[in-house]
Amino acid sequence: MEHRHYIIYKPYGYLSQFETNSKQQKRKKLLGELHDFPDDIMAVGRLDEKSEGLLLLTTDGKLSDYINSRKVEKEYFALVDGNVSDKAITHLSRGVEIGFNGKKYVTRPCKVLKLEQDPALPERSKKIRDARHGPTTWLSIRLREGKFRQVRKMTSAVGCPTLRLVRVKVGAMQLNNMQVGDVIEVDRFAL
Structure with missing residues (x-):
């Protein structure tokens, strides 16, 4: 076949x-x-x-x-609430504790970078929010695992909830x- x-x-x-x-x-x-x-x-x-x-x-x-x-890396661009500190990026990179199936789970180390400029993505069909609600930061997050809503839980764990999440790469x-x-x-x- x-x-x-x-x-x-x-x-x-x-x-x-x-x-x-x-x-x-x-x-x-x-x-x-x-x-x-x-x-x-x-x-x-x-x-x-x-x-x-x-x-x-x-x-x-x-x-x-x-x-x-875990053999294939996935990359996500995450627009998060607030200015993300270097400490938060280091914490995300090393692994953070999130909830999964009612249990605590520490994510595996991954690669996290703050994007210097907004990525060239199509407009989202539903408006996210505007600048009067405070600053936002785009992150690139590359990982080799994929727990339920993992990226969203990771960014929330460091105090920067995800506002928009776009997977840009698989392998x-x-x-x-x-x-x-x-x-x-x-x-x-x-x-």
């Missing part, structure tokens, strides 16, 4: 799934609304409803497991100049 692979720019407000039986989720936007995907397609990892950016889709379960393992796959909602079929993933 020949597998099929896609990269998409998942929009804000969409769930990283194709169908749902949940009555609460019936009114939610699903990935299947963006493109006519094969029946056996699956999202490689997830981005929550309020997150956006690069999402890989495949019909190859083994490839999905490999990408979700060597990047958003580049994709626009929100773009779907591109690829022969294989560059990892």
Whole structure:
């Protein structure tokens, strides 16, 4: 069987799934609304409803497991509330304690940098907030794990809640100049 692979720019407000039986989720936007995907397609990892950016889709379960393992680095751009201190960046880089499945968990070391200028990203469909509410900082966070809402929990743990979260890279796959909602079929993933 020949597998099929896609990269998409998942929009804000969409769930990283194709169908749902949940009555609460019936009114939610699903990935299947963006493109006519094969029946056996699956999202490689997830981005929550309020997150956006690069999402890989495949019909190859083994490839999905490999990408979700700690072998493949993912990079996120996070717009956070406040001016982030060097101390907070060091703390994030070394690992912070977050809650996961009702238990405390210390994140693995990762790479965190303060971006010197705002990234060139498409406008988000829902306004975030304006400057009168105080300063914000863009961070690049590169990690090899992916606990539930991990990046959001990490930034909150150092006192800088995430206002916008965009995954920009998985392995060597990047958003580049994709626009929100773009779907591109690829022969294989560059990892």
